[in-house]
Amino acid sequence: MSKTITIEPVSRVEGHAKITIQLDDQGHVLDTRFHVLEFRGFEAFCEGRHFQEMPAITSRICGICPVSHMLASADAGDRLLAVEIPDTALLLRRVVNLAQIVQSHALSFFYLSSPDMLLGYDADPATRNVLGVARLNPELARRGIRLRQFGQSVIDIIAGKRIHPSWAVAGGVIAALSPEGRDLILAGLPEALATATSTLEWFRGALDNHTMEVDTFGHFPTLFLGMVSPDGTLETYGGRLRLMDATGTIIADQLDAKAAKALLAEQVEPWSYLKSPYYAPLGPVDGAYRVGPLARLNVADRCGTPLADEELHRFRARASGPVLASFHYHYARLIEILYGLERIGQLLDNADALGTDILARASRNRTHGIGMSEAPRGTLFHDYTVDENGLITRLDLLIATGQNNLAMNRTVTQIAKAFVDDAHLTEGMLNRVEAGIRAFDPCLSCSTHAAGTMPLVVDLVAADGSVLQTLSRPS
Amino acid sequence: MESLTRPRVATVWLGGCSGCHMSLLDLDERLLDLAERMHLVYSPFMDIKQFPEHVDIALVEGAVANEDNARLLRLVRSRTAVLVAFGDCAVAGNVTALRNPLGDPMPVLARSYGTDTSRIPGVGANAGSVPPLVPKVHMLRSLVAVDYYLPGCPPPADLIFFVLSELVAGRTLNLQSRATLG
């Protein structure tokens, strides 16, 4: 008898999801699906509201990366005003974005994924969590907690609140950084840097025990998309986008948000609220791309900070071209923590950091603007169309996690085929399937939003996994 | 076993942004100290898939946006002694309920997935693989009795610490002068 295994809920990820694994009569894995179970409808209920409200409303899409939404929204607002924001405002927005990358990556690694690596995929599910880590290795847990705390406190010091600050607005930011605030941040950097480097050392040592996971947790070619500066250095805010293929060839570079978004299309599957964007010229199979830490480190020429560049060198030695193993999202995340901390130090060691010229004032001068930021999980686009009064007539959000959806689905299939054995099914096998999803650190409350294109209709799949019908988008 | 005498605590998320849970994590190292005084039995940060029986205290984040949320909330209520509405979405609907003025969820869904209902997740035959949206987003109080309201978007970490410390110590709460919305 064919049957379906359901993993619900997928735990230790942010938001609501389940996984189904279909087996054939012999108990072999036929097909798998990663179902995202929530939907909130921001595109619809933001219509008719003023664009200046958007940073505050859209940051409520996500409590883990509210800063990324606030900053992408403010960036879209800058374009609607048609202003260039003051240098200090850009610098401080960058620092706050990096602080959020640090705290979110620390959350992903220490709170959500380290239990698998430290306690083992087959450990007792009752203790396989951050409190279990704290019992086994209190030092590691405490350091991880303090690292996340550092990132959160930087956001608090600059933007005035750890979660959902109201600080970035169209035209700049509303509060400058005080010298005391800067000193407080700089005083916390050495401990955070020490944690980042010691964790990387530990992780490198642990890699030898994870060769099977490296090979099966989403190891396949895709395209990669991420932000770089004009000279190709890693950037997370106020830069341009680069698209690279699986051999390392750059297929598009220095794209602004508008040019990048024009290259993307998406498909919808009625068994998940999460849609699947892809690079339109290559279609939904070959056009699958990954975003986030792994993609950013693959596309950038360098990090541009000394310790992170040293580590990037080791990271790159793991593959001959771009690193294709999704397990190495973890590795890339730890390198980005190091980079983020170093870069915060660089940026704050700059006279502009304490500038008080922080807001360009203007009224609405355009009716369309696309903003973007590199959220912890990848490139985030906010695309606003407004009327002459600045009221939103159309709002499109292209969220980082959605852009990894095709890759996450393939990952689940790859792991299930490698580990799930119906005759001797264990909880640990299923936890590995979930752990593959955790490597992407998906944020699902964020993820289910409309992009700019109408859905492309694809395969209609029967319960036995056979394709009943293939439809394409009506043009 | 000593852990059997500690209060059994659960944290749950429904339709929200997980910001309230992030604020809980903003207790930072205090979380480790609190963990010594309670027995955490269910949380999105744990691998326990079923909401357990006999829970003493449950913090519930988010509003009821879909049928899964409603089912889980009723189960939580039936198995929990003290249920805390955790954050503005749980207390009053907040941002999650902003879709309510648009009426039926269909136009909201169509905005994202197109108008062909056979292709919309959660609708008709697709309801088996993802939970359908409820026609109207509810704050917790509309569906179940709530013992305490912990407002804020999100509630500040210090307030969460106060509430949890008091409840774990078995005291009743007076939030009069402490809690504010927003």
Ligand code: SF4
């Ligand atoms: S109350 Fe605020 S922080 Fe909490 S889930 Fe709702 S929107 Fe997020």
